[in-house]
Amino acid sequence: MIYLDYSATTPVSYEVLDTISKVTKEFIGNANSIHSLGKKSADLLESATKQIADIFGVNASEIVYTSGATEANNMALIGVAMAHHKKGKHIIVSKLEHPSIYAICDYLKSIGFIIDYVNNDQEGLIDFDDLKNKVREDTILVSICAINSETGVRQPLKMIRQIIKKENIATIFHSDMTQAIGKVPVNFHDVDLASMSAHKIFGPKGIGFLYKSSMVKITPLIYGSGKSNELKPGTPPLPLIASLSKAVRLACKDLEKRERFIGLLNNKIVSFIEKYPNIKINKTKYSIPHILNISVMNVMPETLIHALEKYEIYVSTNTACASGEASVSVAAIYNDTKRSKHTIRISLSYITTTEEVNKFLSVFKEVYENLSTVR
Amino acid sequence: MKQIIIIKYGELSTKKDNINYFLSILKNNISNNINDIEHVITYDFGRMFIQVREEDIKKVTERLKFIFGIHEIIVGFISNDKELANIKENIIKLIKDKEFKTFKVVTKRSDKSYPMDSMEISKNIGGYILKNINNISVDVHNPELLVNIEIRKNEILYYFNGILGLGGYPVGTLGKGLLMLSGGIDSPVAGYLAIKRGVKLEAIYFESPPHTSEFAKDKVIKLSRILAKYNTTIKLHVINFTHIQEEILKNIPHDYLITIMRRMMYRISAIIAHNNKCNILVNGESIGQVASQTLTSMRVINEVVKMPVIRPVACFDKLEIIDLAKRVGTYEISTLPYEDCCTIFVPSHPVINPSIIKANEYEKLIPYKELIHEAIRGHEVLYIGIEEEKKFDDIL
Numbered sequence: 001m002i003y004l005d006y007s008a009t010t011p012v013s014y015e016v017l018d019t020i021s022k023v024t025k026e027f028i029g030n031a032n033s034i035h036s037l038g039k040k041s042a043d044l045l046e047s048a049t050k051q052i053a054d055i056f057g058v059n060a061s062e063i064v065y066t067s068g069a070t071e072a073n074n075m076a077l078i079g080v081a082m083a084h085h086k087k088g089k090h091i092i093v094s095k096l097e098h099p100s101i102y103a104i105c106d107y108l109k110s111i112g113f114i115i116d117y118v119n120n121d122q123e124g125l126i127d128f129d130d131l132k133n134k135v136r137e138d139t140i141l142v143s144i145c146a147i148n149s150e151t152g153v154r155q156p157l158k159m160i161r162q163i164i165k166k167e168n169i170a171t172i173f174h175s176d177m178t179q180a181i182g183k184v185p186v187n188f189h190d191v192d193l194a195s196m197s198a199h200k201i202f203g204p205k206g207i208g209f210l211y212k213s214s215m216v217k218i219t220p221l222i223y224g225s226g227k228s229n230e231l232k233p234g235t236p237p238l239p240l241i242a243s244l245s246k247a248v249r250l251a252c253k254d255l256e257k258r259e260r261f262i263g264l265l266n267n268k269i270v271s272f273i274e275k276y277p278n279i280k281i282n283k284t285k286y287s288i289p290h291i292l293n294i295s296v297m298n299v300m301p302e303t304l305i306h307a308l309e310k311y312e313i314y315v316s317t318n319t320a321c322a323s324g325e326a327s328v329s330v331a332a333i334y335n336d337t338k339r340s341k342h343t344i345r346i347s348l349s350y351i352t353t354t355e356e357v358n359k360f361l362s363v364f365k366e367v368y369e370n371l372s373t374v375r
Numbered sequence: 376m377k378q379i380i381i382i383k384y385g386e387l388s389t390k391k392d393n394i395n396y397f398l399s400i401l402k403n404n405i406s407n408n409i410n411d412i413e414h415v416i417t418y419d420f421g422r423m424f425i426q427v428r429e430e431d432i433k434k435v436t437e438r439l440k441f442i443f444g445i446h447e448i449i450v451g452f453i454s455n456d457k458e459l460a461n462i463k464e465n466i467i468k469l470i471k472d473k474e475f476k477t478f479k480v481v482t483k484r485s486d487k488s489y490p491m492d493s494m495e496i497s498k499n500i501g502g503y504i505l506k507n508i509n510n511i512s513v514d515v516h517n518p519e520l521l522v523n524i525e526i527r528k529n530e531i532l533y534y535f536n537g538i539l540g541l542g543g544y545p546v547g548t549l550g551k552g553l554l555m556l557s558g559g560i561d562s563p564v565a566g567y568l569a570i571k572r573g574v575k576l577e578a579i580y581f582e583s584p585p586h587t588s589e590f591a592k593d594k595v596i597k598l599s600r601i602l603a604k605y606n607t608t609i610k611l612h613v614i615n616f617t618h619i620q621e622e623i624l625k626n627i628p629h630d631y632l633i634t635i636m637r638r639m640m641y642r643i644s645a646i647i648a649h650n651n652k653c654n655i656l657v658n659g660e661s662i663g664q665v666a667s668q669t670l671t672s673m674r675v676i677n678e679v680v681k682m683p684v685i686r687p688v689a690c691f692d693k694l695e696i697i698d699l700a701k702r703v704g705t706y707e708i709s710t711l712p713y714e715d716c717c718t719i720f721v722p723s724h725p726v727i728n729p730s731i732i733k734a735n736e737y738e739k740l741i742p743y744k745e746l747i748h749e750a751i752r753g754h755e756v757l758y759i760g761i762e763e764e765k766k767f768d769d770i771l
Contacts, residue, residue: 019770039589047767245771 001312002356006200007149007179007291007347008316013202015250016243020204023239031236032226041238048238048245055252056188056211064210064231065241069178070100072195072210073143075231076174077104079218080141080193081113087170088138089113094126094155095332096148098176102328118144123284124153124333128163135167142173146180146194150318150329150345151282152291154180157190172216178208182251183290184259192216198240203247207240258350263289265348265357272361278372280339282330290349293318293330295342299371304344307367313360315346376454376465378432380425381534382439385446385542394420401444401545407607408438436538441604443571444548445540451523452533457489459496462531463503466522469533470504477514478504484526496524544573546606552655552685553648554578554602555640556595556611558715561659561688563598563705564696568687569657570605577651578602578609579644581616583719591713599759601704612647613755616640619746620720626740629722633667634729635738637676643747645680647754656684661691666725675729 003011012020023044029037031045046060053060066072081091091108093101095117105115116134119127126144135142142164147154157175164171174193180186182201188194188211197208212218212231224233266289273279273294282293296304301317308315318327331340346360382405387397402416402423412435415426427435432450439448454465470478480501482493491499501513504522525532554566556578566576580595592613599609619639627635644656660668667676677684688696700706 022770034588034590036589039593042590043593044767044770047763047765048771050763051771242767242770249771 002314002360004313004315004346004348004352004356004360006349006352007345009199009205010202010349012199012204012243013247013250016203016247019243019246020239023242027238027242031238044242045236045238048242051245052209052248055248056186058188058211059214062188062212062214064212064229065236065244066195066208066210066232067206068199068208069098069176069195069197072197072208073098073100073174073176074104075210075221076193076195076212076218077101077108077141077143078221079231080172080174080216081108082219083217084140084172085113088136088140090116090136090139092116092118092131092134092139092142094118094144095120096124096151096153096155096329097143097145098149098178099328101143101145101176118142120332122333123286124148124151124329125284125286126155126160128159131160131163132167135164135171137168139168139171142171143175144173145176145178146186147177147183147288147291148329149179149291150327150343151284151293151333152179152287152289153284153329153333154184154286154288158187161190179291181248183255184288185255188213193218198244198247201247201251203244203251204240207237207244209244254350259289262348262350262352265289265352265354266292268354268357269346269361273364276368279368282334282339282343284333290347292346292348293327294344294346295330295339296344296368297338297342299342299368301342301344303371304368307371308363311363311367313363315344318343318345376452376533377426378429379451379453379532380427380432380435380439381449381451381532381537382423382425382445382540383447383449383537384422384444385540387444387446387544397444397545397548398423400548401442404442404444404545404547404607405439408442409435439540440538441541442545443541443543443573443605444545446542447537448540449534449537451535454531454533455529457486457526457531459491459499462524463500466500466504466524466533467507470520470522470535471508473520473535475511475518475520477512477518478520478522479513479515479518480504480522480524482524482526486526486528489526496526500524541571541605543571546570546573547575549573549575551575551577551651551653552657553612553644553651553653555644555656555658556580556598557659558591558594558598558709558713559659560693560700560706560709561661561664561696563602563659563709564699564703565657565659565685565687566602567605567699567703567705569685570602574655574657576602576606576609576657577612577648577653579612579614579647581614581640581643581715583617583620584615586617586620586719587715588713590711591715594708594711594713595715596757596759597708598705599757600761600763601708603759603761604704608761609759610651611757611759612651613757614643614647614750615753615755616750619741619743619750622741622743622746624720627737630724630726631729631734631737632720632722633725634672634675634734637667637672638679638734638738639743639747641676641680641684642743643750645682646747646751648682655682656680658684658686659688659696660686661688661693661696664693666727669727671728672726675731675734678731 027041029041031041049060109115119130172192175191177194178197181196192213194211199205220231226233278298280295326341327343412431417424480497482496484493523534552574554576556562599611603609
């Protein structure tokens, strides 16, 4: 099998799996209990959270566990909207967000919030002037992802933050960092809120976190008891949390070395594929190498995916959460409907081997050339 | 040019005959604190120099911020090139990105063979700076940027404004004390203030399981870990107080519970202090805060020990203590909601003006000498360092 869909999800690494099973077996106490079994669990919870906080240079109390990035995005956007609606109802998002952000925005719109979309340029970069013009006195929130999940375009969050805060110091800045963490260095101090998910970094599905700066107030979406966190009450899922912490630690080391290696693989694929005149490469100078998006103009992408699947090669059309639809991000960058309907996303990771890439290219050549003639 | 860390002493420099004693301890304290980093420390009566690898500079200056006896921490630059033209170039390179409107050049020349004297060098370089950087002027009284140049025998040292250190005396220069550490807000602050005056602290904690929980003990360990940042390590004596406390509860009239309990704690602390060569007891009592901290109570409680009891926060308001606790970094931990043995079994009406005679009488109702010996014999000693021991390495 050749798996090239790491941006949809990743397999759980053996080390992380080991943590899940060990913690499930050995830490049976509820971290909220006051007896020694509870304390043992609470200690592990504390160490796991501290490890994450230390890696990102923030306080442990600023990490709120969620079931994943979608929940973190909900917690952030709706939480800010509820807490700050008296100051304004204006929210800005980019045109390059994950579908979950748009779904939340639809809901917020239905209850009276105003959603504005900031433009981006031909390279996928946020249009700074447009952003500057759109931030108003009643703008309570700006949400811009760190890395677009379909094209891998990376945004300069620090600069974006400066623009937002210069226009309105009270505007809260959220970034969905799901595709960034574990791939490139991130700085939580560039934002007020950040979402992530463990299953993109070889951790288990069902756990993620929201980074919430202690300076920012948001309204909880869930109510209950337990001493761990007022935003996420209830019994903390310790096996998932410990494995998330381990996955973060393992994912955030050697980032540059890994990126360089993945860059080589990416270049290899690009230089092979760009010789086909009917394939457009949706890569800008801000794309990270982990995500390679192409538009196969003369073949239906679903057909190609299923054909590759026969050889146990797995790639995707666009982000898994919007499968079957045109790529919003490619449309936003290239303004070309056909191009956005024909996208294939090849996503690489540091465990991808040169051999796998070679095999993929040879199969791709055969399958694609065959499908091209069929048409 | 190589970077070098320079430390200025502040109050220490007022010590005359025994300044060497203070400085050698400061050097040791720094050396112990950064013993995981390769370093060379040299010093004279004016300042200390720490040489480390370039990539460690930041880490080391961060840690120096927690060491007492340091007035100022400066990152300076050292070069072998004593050619005036190159000195000028180097200075411009070093200051061109700094933000300042006024400056002053101070030159020291210990290498008397250097062809120009200090004044001439200062003037010359000051003029060069004025010519090369726009919109600045010289201010000899209150300059925003102080450009220091030292021409030494084999090298030249440049340095600018530094950051303030903690001040105080190097830990250990004044001997040892025993801190009565509860887990509340006051005692860690009292400990911090004692450390600041050069007292090397050990700490004593009274636990009362099952009336107090492991969480409460853990809290004290965490507080000790924060104090350890200032104190290098904390030797923590944990006394099991359950038996004594239960005997007191059973036999002593309830309005005297706290008075007698505190007297027992004082006695035990004094013995532990004596056995560990601590000259003083330190605690977080603050005048009038609770019933056991009225002047009469203090007198009745203090009466059972002969060694000095230092109460650094005795005259602080609660808000002042909280403020300091936040700065020291103990406040968040202190406010965790776990009961310690001073807060369990609090009588509804503790005596505010206890009498020594009564306290002595009541104590005869329990075999306290034996109980104290029993508690001391079984006491647990923990050495708390700055770094949390990694308990879950195999899991995380």
